[in-house]
Amino acid sequence: TGVRLSSLVALIEDAEACPDWADRCAESYLVERLSDTESLVYTHNDMPFPVKDRDVLAHVRWTQDPASFEVEMNSTATLGKMEEVRGRLRLTQAMASWNFVPQADGSVLISNEAHINPGSALPGWLTNMLLVDAPFETMASFVGAVRDPKYAEIRLSFVQEPPG
Numbered sequence: 001t002g003v004r005l006s007s008l009v010a011l012i013e014d015a016e017a018c019p020d021w022a023d024r025c026a027e028s029y030l031v032e033r034l035s036d037t038e039s040l041v042y043t044h045n046d047m048p049f050p051v052k053d054r055d056v057l058a059h060v061r062w063t064q065d066p067a068s069f070e071v072e073m074n075s076t077a078t079l080g081k082m083e084e085v086r087g088r089l090r091l092t093q094a095m096a097s098w099n100f101v102p103q104a105d106g107s108v109l110i111s112n113e114a115h116i117n118p119g120s121a122l123p124g125w126l127t128n129m130l131l132v133d134a135p136f137e138t139m140a141s142f143v144g145a146v147r148d149p150k151y152a153e154i155r156l157s158f159v160q161e162p163p164g
Contacts, residue, residue: 004154005064009159011148015043018043021141021142023137031082036158040078054118056090057077061073064159075096096112110142112139
């Protein structure tokens with residue numbers, strides 16, 4: 001069975017649920033709601049010793065194509081509005097996106113991309129883990145988490161569901 005676009009968006013919008021499904025996410029929360037489709041979100045990523053934890057204040061924007069119903073989230077690191085947290089390296093060059101493309105059979109093609117400058121050199125074993133394992137673990141957990149009943153019937157003002 002397919003999953004509703006609103007359910008997919010609602011899971012990502014539920015910043016506090018991030019540790020439940022996103023690999024390395026230790027904490028995340030809404031800092032400021034700018035509009036229905038824009039917000040500032042803080043995320044703290046737990047890194048293995050001896051690497052310093054990373055955090056980011058992201059400006060999140062949602063758009064939807066009215067013809068294809070494709071939904072896109074773009075997130076960009078932003079400065080200001082929040083003090084840096086001791087013991088964490090604030091990411092200043094980070095972009096992430098999620099795309100949800102409804103398919104003719106009722107399924108949704110999901111893609112996620114991230115481009116991050118880690119702020120300092122990382123050991124090769126960690127770089128490999130972040131590039132190979134983390135995206136796989138995150139996507140697998142995301143697909144499971146979106147089936148939580150709390151997201152099933154959610155309605156969002158800015159997301160239109162395809163007919164059928």
